[in-house]
Amino acid sequence: xxxxxxxxxxxxxxxxxxxxxxxxxxxxxxxxxxxxxxxxxxxxxxxxxxxxxxxxxxxxxxxxxxxxxxxxxxxxxxxxxxxxxxxxxxxxxxxxxxxxxxxxxxxxxxxxxxxxxxxxxxxxxxxxxxxxxxxxxxxxxxxxxxxxxxxxxxxxxxxxxxxxxxxxxxxxxxxxxxxxxxxxxxxxxxxxxxxxxxxxxxxxxxxxxxxxxxxxxxxxxxxxxxxxxxxxxxxxxxxxxxxxxxxxxxxxxxxxxxxxxxxxxxxxxxxxxxxxxxxxxxxxxxxxxxxxxxxxxxxxxxxxxxxxxxxxxx
Ligand SMILES: Nc1ncnc2c1ncn2[C@@H]1O[C@H](COP(=O)(O)OP(=O)(O)O)[C@@H](O)[C@H]1O
Ligand SMILES: [Mg+2]
Numbered sequence: 001x002x003x004x005x006x007x008x009x010x011x012x013x014x015x016x017x018x019x020x021x022x023x024x025x026x027x028x029x030x031x032x033x034x035x036x037x038x039x040x041x042x043x044x045x046x047x048x049x050x051x052x053x054x055x056x057x058x059x060x061x062x063x064x065x066x067x068x069x070x071x072x073x074x075x076x077x078x079x080x081x082x083x084x085x086x087x088x089x090x091x092x093x094x095x096x097x098x099x100x101x102x103x104x105x106x107x108x109x110x111x112x113x114x115x116x117x118x119x120x121x122x123x124x125x126x127x128x129x130x131x132x133x134x135x136x137x138x139x140x141x142x143x144x145x146x147x148x149x150x151x152x153x154x155x156x157x158x159x160x161x162x163x164x165x166x167x168x169x170x171x172x173x174x175x176x177x178x179x180x181x182x183x184x185x186x187x188x189x190x191x192x193x194x195x196x197x198x199x200x201x202x203x204x205x206x207x208x209x210x211x212x213x214x215x216x217x218x219x220x221x222x223x224x225x226x227x228x229x230x231x232x233x234x235x236x237x238x239x240x241x242x243x244x245x246x247x248x249x250x251x252x253x254x255x256x257x258x259x260x261x262x263x264x265x266x267x268x269x270x271x272x273x274x275x276x277x278x279x280x281x282x283x284x285x286x287x288x289x290x291x292x293x294x295x296x297x298x299x300x301x302x303x304x305x306x307x308x309x310x311x312x313x314x
Contacts, residue, residue, distance in 0.1 A: 006068040039220070057086075113162075119165065182211075
């Protein structure tokens, strides 16, 4: 299978309005997705899921690192290449079902719209394709219904048909079942798996719902802007062991299992000692105590400096 998405060392820094505070939403993401794969990226709120998805969809760009899609470097796309990418390469499905459709339009028109705006299919083939797509998401009996006349699950199915309209190579989904009940969630993920195989689409789903893992070919955990393959994540999640494998990225960032922190009383700061064959991590004084020391030191220094200046001024 050839590589569809190749994300290398992607870092995304957000700044606040005054550009003084920066926040690393992604801290060196490495992600390779093969053509036709269904990849799930699972993690808690604030982990960087939407940020990553927006970068994959060229709705935002990395602060550093590269994104290649279908062998093309997305970072350097011109405005017209970005428009083409949005129209013909990627289809989006967002969490809120009604965000994926036009509420004033019938189901059939919703699917036709992307084809009319920027699709490559001849006009006389568009209706046939729209009907086929509605059938493939199980909405053949709802073609003339407006989204407001459909259930949440049905609207999300319609959203999927809309995303597929221009036959994009990749479907990107941000918490697509976040607003649906568990039964509907199961139905939607089962449908996605079928569509993934039937249409041979590459699908990336970000979600905090671990049910998605059952349907995915590859699963990643995302936490604090870092991506971890599930197999490695599982080895880190073992909770009763005194010895564990953990992942260190190229910046030296290390995740320490929570029960290790509890057992050792480590909070916020550690002392790291290097020996020839190992690195030791020891508990260190609390953050407050450290900043206290810094404040005291600074006061002492400035006092000394002032008195010296005072003397020289005399
Ligand atoms: N436009 C933005 N400006 C500043 N910070 C942002 C922006 N978008 C997201 N963030 C921050 O980046 C982190 C990751 O956000 P996000 O990707 O939305 O996480 P998730 O989708 O996993 O909940 C969060 O701490 C969030 O507050
Ligand atoms: Mg999000």
